[in-house]
Amino acid sequence: MRKFVLSYLIPRIGQYLLVIFLGVTLTFVIPRLSPNDPVEQQVSQLMMSGSQVSPEAIEHMRVALTEMYGLAGSPWEQYWAFWGRLLRGDLGPSLSSFPTPVNQLLATAMPWTFGLLIPSIVISWVVGNILGAIASYYENNRVIQVVDVVSQAVRPIPYYIMALVLLAVFSYWIPIFPFSGAYPPGARVEFSLSFVLTVLYHSLLPLLSLVLIGIGGWFIGMKSLTSNIIAEDYVVYAENTGLPRRQILTQYIMRNAMLPQITGLALQLGMLFSGALIMEVVFGYPGMGTLTFQAVMANDYTLIMGITLLSIVGVATTVLILDLIYPLFDPRVRIQ
Amino acid sequence: MLNVLRDLLKYDGRFRVAALFLLLTLLLAALSWVSPQPPNKTYLVPPDVAPSLAYPFGTNSRGQDLLWWMAFAVRNSLMLGVITAIVSRVIAIFVGMIAGYRGGTIDRLLMSLNDSFVVLPVLPILILLSFLLQGQLSLVALALLLGLFGWPWDARLIRAQVLSLKERSFTRTALYSGTAPLQLTLREHLPFVLPVVFATTINNMLWSIGMEVTLSVLGLADVTVPTIGTTIFWANQHQALVAGIWWWLAAPILVAVLLFLGLYLLFSSVNEFIDPRTRLRRIGA
């Protein structure tokens, strides 16, 4: 137990803190290294918009913005203040929907993103792994060979292109799915059966785009892992003892091959999350991706900062959770 | 080298498809040098003409022949991929080799830094970055930037390869016989590390070209430069799908699929070829 804590638990938590530290520091440093001063950008934008503002008002605004962006004081003071606000969970007001706090915008968008991302990850991880293991163990299965070819064709396609193709085919060419959004414009967001069904209907295509690429990736990974594990002594031994093939596949091959796939999932979460953001933009799905798009379009600097920070903390925390779950599946880590 | 190519062409269907697709993309890219249409001019041809013999890819609403535009786009996307690959290769090889050969504390430090970069969601950070540099982010700058983020996966792979090489007997024999470590590295290990580097290079290009698409579509890159991403950006700006100008999107999608599939199949074919298990079966042991 002591050994587990020392050689597994503490390093993982240390790694988690390092990721957060690096991510937050990057987010802090990037704007300060950038040749563009967000305050001046904001001010000039206001002046260009043609509204009549007095020089004093501009000066006043400059001070207020400097304060709000945390750009007042020495870099160290700014850095500490940055952490302070972050730990308090204060991401400031959104500029484009002033004075709505960024927090609130994120809180509205987040459930949509995770509502789509989590099922897509679970479905593609489970299905991809099962099919991949079967593919390697029953090499001559026709259906599996088709899955193999499709996976190889789908895996390298960028999320954006995949989403675009699905949208073009199933919304424009064969219009069986809605163009955009998670529900029809103007619908009341509520917890009723009909609303939930509408959302499901709207979510199907976005989900499909994530799941297709996901299954492709996990399938290929699992197939290659399995072809290694099949040659492991304990699998050959199980075959020699005459265990039924199905049991060997599930309890000997898959059970062991899933371990690196859990680690793989943790390592790929950042990419999967990024993919979901892109997909949302294509489908106009009201999650964090679309929010990012709107923030970019509206030049909403605080919102983009907020999204970046939340993404970093969110992904890192999920990775930590996966790391903490992992020992449950691997006795070699659990009992040392 | 030529033998390898011949064997792959002869015995690996994936490699044949990859070669065909990449050849087509390269041909298209080569067309950019003979293009009668400069990429930054608009309204040179009648707008919104569907694909025909005169305009194989059609023309867009900005009065550009999509064939020539796409030729530039592929060339630029490939260039971005290559620059990013070079930059990130330098970092990845450096980190991977140092971590692998030095081991110990340096290894642990580098790898935890490495893993942090693997886990960090790159897209939001890149969006923040490009947002702040809006408009000033040239294609080359974007490529360099992507290079700074594209190394950690590959550093890990290179390190793993180095670790396994260190275990081999020839390393130990060479060390005992007094060969200088650097010489040893270059002479004995590079032939093993290079194929891994090559495979990761292709994979890295897939990643960076895909990232460019994303950032361009969000309007965060320099949209006056034709790339696969900016083509889609302009199509979106003009609501090509709604307006029925489907070919404006079909062209970049087609080219992207050819390029991505070609690169990926090349990657997996090479990857299998250099897999130690395959190698073992090939040379027999």
Add this chain to the structure above:
Amino acid sequence: MALLQLEDLHACYRTEVYGISRSVRAVDGVSLELYENEIYGIAGESSSGKTTLIKVLSGTFKPPLRVESGRVHYNFGSFAVDMLSIDPEELRQNVRWKQISYVMQGSMSVLNPVRKIMRTFEDIVRTHQGIADKKSFVEQTRQHVQRLGLPPDVLDLYPHQLSGGMRQRVAIALATVFHPSLIIADEPTTALDVVVQRGVLQMLKEIQNESANTVLLVTHDLAVHANMADRVGIMYAGRIVEEAPTAAIFQRPRHPYTAHLIRSLPSIGDKTIREGLGGAPPNLASPPNGCRFHPRCPLAIDRCRTEVPPLTTIAPQQRVACHLVTEAG
């Protein structure tokens, strides 16, 4: 009636990658018989085809290993089996583990790393016998391992918690749950240190004594055979070159290769450096003509280079494949 009659077995590994096909004739014309209630030892350098032979005998071969010709006939008393033509499902249900159990080479890693030892016993017993009452199964299994001198608590551990010797004993315990007619053990002591080795061999011998079944013991270590085997067969480059009762083979080895092996056995107090055999064992992808040992044989004559010496019975239970021996009569 012999338990196993093996006749003129030829088996090879055939691989094809990127157009380069290779064929390794790992077993090339082996015939032998195994009787009930004996320990038969197979010796020979690494890569001489011992494991390959066993894979065929145990019916656990699959591509790239292929049997080209030969007959592998078992007589288990109540029924007979032809290993090369038996239906895989029948083999799995009636023969595997019930009649033939196989302690694989590298038994250190034959246990599923994510399953407790007890679960592996459970898997095997459930497959071949069914488990009606879990409690009595657990009790019986505990008794079984205890009888073999293992602490029953190992059953509740994971493989990585066990030492190498323990894992090897567990593998043997697993091989004996059903009292099979034939236990095949491939290099069961190779990775173990001497003291642990002795314990494992002791265990194997006791099991054989008690249940009077047949043990096919494969190891390159002749000293082990001297202590364990009733009869020994020596393999060289995919063929059996000599076979005799243990005492006979150690007292008077007839084949030059066997003689060399026995001469190079270390004996206590002997400090002279042993002369090595020049050359390396042949490449089985392209073995030499005639007697495969001739490039290294100090006694080789012209005939050896062209003519394959047949395995000839020269005394009761004693067979040798060497021109010199058969010529001398």
